[in-house]
Amino acid sequence: NSKVIQTPRYLVKGQGQKAKMRCIPEKGHPVVFWYQQNKNNEFKFLINFQNQEVLQQIDMTEKRFSAECPSNSPCSLEIQSSEAGDSALYLCASTGTRYEQYFGPGTRLTVL
Amino acid sequence: GQQVQQSPASLVLQEGENAELQCNFSTSLNSMQWFYQRPEGSLVSLFYNPSGTKQSGRLTSTTVIKERRSSLHISSSQITDSGTYLCAMEQTGFASALTFGSGTKVIVLP
Numbered sequence: 001n002s003k004v005i006q007t008p009r010y011l012v013k014g015q016g017q018k019a020k021m022r023c024i025p026e027k028g029h030p031v032v033f034w035y036q037q038n039k040n041n042e043f044k045f046l047i048n049f050q051n052q053e054v055l056q057q058i059d060m061t062e063k064r065f066s067a068e069c070p071s072n073s074p075c076s077l078e079i080q081s082s083e084a085g086d087s088a089l090y091l092c093a094s095t096g097t098r099y100e101q102y103f104g105p106g107t108r109l110t111v112l
Numbered sequence: 113g114q115q116v117q118q119s120p121a122s123l124v125l126q127e128g129e130n131a132e133l134q135c136n137f138s139t140s141l142n143s144m145q146w147f148y149q150r151p152e153g154s155l156v157s158l159f160y161n162p163s164g165t166k167q168s169g170r171l172t173s174t175t176v177i178k179e180r181r182s183s184l185h186i187s188s189s190q191i192t193d194s195g196t197y198l199c200a201m202e203q204t205g206f207a208s209a210l211t212f213g214s215g216t217k218v219i220v221l222p
Binding site for chain 2: 001002031033035037041042043045048050055056089091093095098099100101102103104105106108
C-alpha cells in the first residue's frame with residue numbers, strides 16, 4: 001500500500017527536550033503533510049509542503065515546531081521544547097497527482 | 113462545529129455479518145478518503161472516493177455529495193476486519209489537509 005517511511009517509530013523525551021522525527025515521502029509525490037493524532041484519537045493537521053515550500057501551517061506549528069522538506073533529504077518535524085501535551089502519534093502523508101494521501105507508519109512520541 | 117460526523121462509534125459483529133459505517137459532512141466536499149487504522153497506528157488507505165460507488169473485495173464505499181454523506185460497507189465480516197475505520201474529507205482539492213472523522217471501532221467475534 002503506502003511507501004512512506006517514517007523514523008523513528010518510537011521516541012521518548014523529557015519535558016523541555018527537542019524531539020525530531022523524519023519522513024521520506026513516496027517517490028514522485030511533491031506534497032507532504034504532517035498530522036498529529038492525540039491520545040483521544042483526534043487528528044490535527046500541522047503543516048504541509050509542496051516541494052520545499054510551506055503551503056499551510058497552524059499556529060501551534062509556527063510557534064513551537066519547526067519543519068522542513070529539503071531537496072534530496074528526508075522531511076523533518078522537530079518540537080523545540082517538548083511538553084507533556086505533545087505526546088501523540090505523528091503521521092506523515094504524501095500525495096501526488098491523484099490527490100489521495102498515503103500515510104507512513106507514524107512516530108509515537110512520549111514526553112515524560 | 114465538527115465538520116465530519118462518523119457513526120457508529122463502535123460496532124460488534126459476529127463473523128459473517130455485514131456492517132455499514134457512515135460519515136456525514138457539514139461543509140462542501142471535494143473528496144472523501146476511507147482508512148483502516150492498525151492497532152499500532154499506521155493508516156491503510158481503503159478508498160479515495162470523490163463520488164459514486166467503489167468496491168474492493170468485500171468493501172464498498174459510496175459517496176453522495178448532494179446528500180453530504182459517505183458510507184463504507186463491509187460484507188461477510190471476518191475476524192481480521194477488526195480495527196478502527198476512519199473517514200477523512202478533503203475540502204478544497206490538491207494539497208488540502210484532511211479533516212478526519214472520530215472513527216468507528218469494529219470488533220468481529222468468531
